[in-house]
Amino acid sequence: MTFTERLREENDATYQAIFDHPYVQGLKTGHVPKNALVHYVKQDFEYLNAFMRVYGLAISKCETREEMSLFNEQIGFVLHSEIHPHNNLCEVAGVPYEELQGYPLAPGASHYISHMMTTAQQGTLGEIVAVLLPCPWTYLDIGERLMKEAAPQPGLHPFYEWINFYGTKSMEGVTGKLRSWLDRYAETASEREKEKMRVAFAKSCQLELGFWEMAYTVEEWPVRDAVLRR
Numbered sequence: 403m404t405f406t407e408r409l410r411e412e413n414d415a416t417y418q419a420i421f422d423h424p425y426v427q428g429l430k431t432g433h434v435p436k437n438a439l440v441h442y443v444k445q446d447f448e449y450l451n452a453f454m455r456v457y458g459l460a461i462s463k464c465e466t467r468e469e470m471s472l473f474n475e476q477i478g479f480v481l482h483s484e485i486h487p488h489n490n491l492c493e494v495a496g497v498p499y500e501e502l503q504g505y506p507l508a509p510g511a512s513h514y515i516s517h518m519m520t521t522a523q524q525g526t527l528g529e530i531v532a533v534l535l536p537c538p539w540t541y542l543d544i545g546e547r548l549m550k551e552a553a554p555q556p557g558l559h560p561f562y563e564w565i566n567f568y569g570t571k572s573m574e575g576v577t578g579k580l581r582s583w584l585d586r587y588a589e590t591a592s593e594r595e596k597e598k599m600r601v602a603f604a605k606s607c608q609l610e611l612g613f614w615e616m617a618y619t620v621e622e623w624p625v626r627d628a629v630l631r632r
Contacts, residue, residue, distance in 0.1 A: 405588035405596070406535070406581040409603045413536075416607040420540055421547055423611065425618040429544075430552045432560045435618075439495040442617035443488050444505040449613070450480050452515040453537065459522040460530045469527070472583060479576055483567075490563035509623060510616030514609040521602050528587045531580055532599035536606035538577045545569025 403411070410417070420426060425442075428434035457473045457480075464470045485499070492499045507515065521533040545568030548554070554562040567573070588596055615621070 404581075404585045405599075406585050409532075409535075409600065410539070412600065413604055413607045416604075416611055417540060417543055420607075420611050420614060421544060423614045423618070425614045426544055426548075429561045429564065430548050434494075434561075436495045436497075437620050438618050439491045440497055440502060441508070441620045443491050443495075443499070443502045445508055445511040445613070445617060446488065447503050448505065448507055449511050449515060450484060452518060453534065454480050456518050456522045456530065456534060459519075460527060460534075463527045463530070469583075472579060476576060476580075479572075483572065487564040487567045490561060490567075494560045508616050508621045510609070510612045510621055514606075514613055517602075517605055517609060525598065525602065526591075526595060528584065528591055528595060528599050529602050531584045531587070533602040533606050535577070535580050535584065536603060536610050538573055538580065540607065540610045541568045542573045542577045545573060 425434060425438060428438075454477050457477045460473045461470050464473065489499055492502065518533050522530050525533070545565055547569075548565045549569035552559065552565065554565050556562050556566075559565070584599070588599070591599070
């Protein structure tokens with residue numbers, strides 16, 4: 403069993419909870435409340451900006467150009483490709499994508515980003531990959547399962563573009579590259595570092611689940627605050 407296979411096995415219950423979440427099941431049936439779609443896009447736009455910054459911090463810790471190229475490629479993928487599923491959600495919600503950019507973070511998204519940034523600043527390159535990997539991997543899992551269970555057809559299923567994006571080879575490629583890199587890295591990592599990578603991965607899996615809950619419940623800060631809400 404490879405290191406990433408072990409990570410996946412250890413967090414299987416969280417993966418299942420993510421797939422069973424009402425937001426994800428709504429993507430399957432084609433019924434997600436408009437306010438949940440809008441809140442998700444607002445928060446994911448900011449989350450992905452942070453995700454790219456973490457990749458940048460990873461580059462600063464690379465020792466080879468091969469590693470730098472891997473993370474630079476992933477920045478390009480997020481920057482240029484992940485706008486497509488966002489646009490699909492915006493089309494269903496009937497809201498222009500440009501109107502949902504630049505919003506303050508909700509508590510769940512803020513917590514997740516803080517986890518990633520702290521790991522990136524204080525951890526090793528292996529810990530950074532471990533903290534990032536659950537994002538593409540859980541989405542690949544969702545996409546593949548929805549492709550099978552919903553069998554969406556273009557023009558018929560409202561979330562066809564979203565499901566097709568995450569359930570096909572584009573996300574599989576991203577996940578596969580990060581998994582392969584982390585498996586190689588783990589071969590020479592100390593037991594202490596591997597334990598830190600396991601914890602970073604597990605927390606990100608839990609926070610992925612929390613992100614779906616945050617979007618579905620349209621989570622905001624408990625007290626309305628002019629500074630937090632800008």
